[in-house]
Amino acid sequence: MSGSAIEHCDVLIIGAGPAGLAAALAAAPSGAHIVIVDDNPAPGGQIWRDGPGVELPIAAMQRRNAIARCANIRLVSGTRVIAATAPSELLLEDAERGWRIGWKKLILCTGARELLLPFPGWTLPGVTGAGALQALVKSGLPVAGERIVIAGSGPLLLAAAATARKAGAHVVRIAEQAGFQAVAGFAAALARWPGKAVQSLGLFDASYRTGRHVLSAQGDGHVEAVRLRRGTQGEEVIACDRLACGFGLVPNTELGQHLGCAVEMRHGAPALTVDAMQATSRADIYAAGENTGVGGSDRALVQGAMAGHAAVGAIALAEARRGELARWDAFAATLHQRFALAEPLRRLAAPDTLVCRCEDVRHAELAPRNDWTDAKLHTRCGMGACQGRVCGAATRFMFGWAPTAPRPPLSPVRVATLAALHSQDHSAEETTHAA
């Protein structure tokens, strides 16, 4: 398909994680022409990320195989959404070309990303997010024999540690910022969700400690040690070859906001607003999974199925899943209550700590600013390649700022893709004039 072609489908799904795959499989029996677009090389999203040596769980393989068997589902991997080009049309780009796609119903299943908080040394080579380390290892990063410290908050720390250990790394410490009582309370509450209890037992790690948070990463050209606060018991310094530090997840709402969908604060972060049938504030757009509020893969699967059914008019099938969703919403609420971020984490950065890594903006330059827009105008914070995806969420937590909706392009884009768009608009205009 050339840069000027327009593809059409009945149901367009953005994101091939648990929510997107479940949405496609729920919509498929209607016979609708379905397209799933995802920017990763293979379907699965974050939890079922594929890569060299990765053994995907049965739940992931079953869904991948089922999608492959559906003649009315087209999976388009390695493809990013650049912008909306009309109310029901998106501009897409893969490694070779750009094209437009129009839809009758759109389901946003764009997931979440990690919350990274700046601290002294966080930009040293060898320091990554916790989920980012997991993604790197699954993509083939060799870590065998390395000493790794994993810090931050939430169950993702344990999942990342399990992946690193399986790849031969020596996980020397998992530092959870939540206190012992909060974590013990979470473990006790898991009796309501037995599957999660079993999963967490399998992830247990003797190096796990509660009530600790990162203070700084130290090293000359690469991380060599991490300094941790040990609750009220002072500090400890641990030698390591890598530090993986993530403070929970932030919903990916940007595409929805760009399309005019409403957002609301849920569990302390903006999330896409949905009704009981997963419809957003735009009747032709649904949302499912972590972009509606972080709550784990089981909630994403149920929401995805509900959105898929609802998008093709199978309302009774969607309604039948509401009880299940309520159960996973309760799990999400417990998770956020128990792993709420502690107040001192707002003050991890020193005056010379970079907050915006794309535009090299330091904490001292941001501290006097009034809000996100003021900071952008005076410092270029959030105006680099990631368009504020990292520093926007960090400054929301540190300063209480509310980043504004993103402007297109939503991802870096090739000039050829934009030029093809322009030439198509131009030739359409000429055709209209000639007629």
Ligand SMILES: Cc1cc2nc3c(=O)[nH]c(=O)nc-3n(C[C@H](O)[C@H](O)[C@H](O)COP(=O)(O)OP(=O)(O)OC[C@H]3O[C@@H](n4cnc5c(N)ncnc54)[C@H](O)[C@@H]3O)c2cc1C
């Ligand atoms: C780095 C990371 C690692 C995680 N690891 C685990 C884990 O090991 N265990 C666990 O239980 N939970 C994990 N999670 C939590 C995870 O988010 C959920 O459990 C589950 O994957 C959510 O499913 P989802 O379908 O909502 O979103 P995701 O699985 O995040 O899927 C969303 C998909 O949409 C794609 N996408 C987003 N925006 C666009 C766009 N504009 N254009 C094209 N494609 C787009 C993404 O690349 C992704 O493939 C992880 C989260 C993160 C951020």
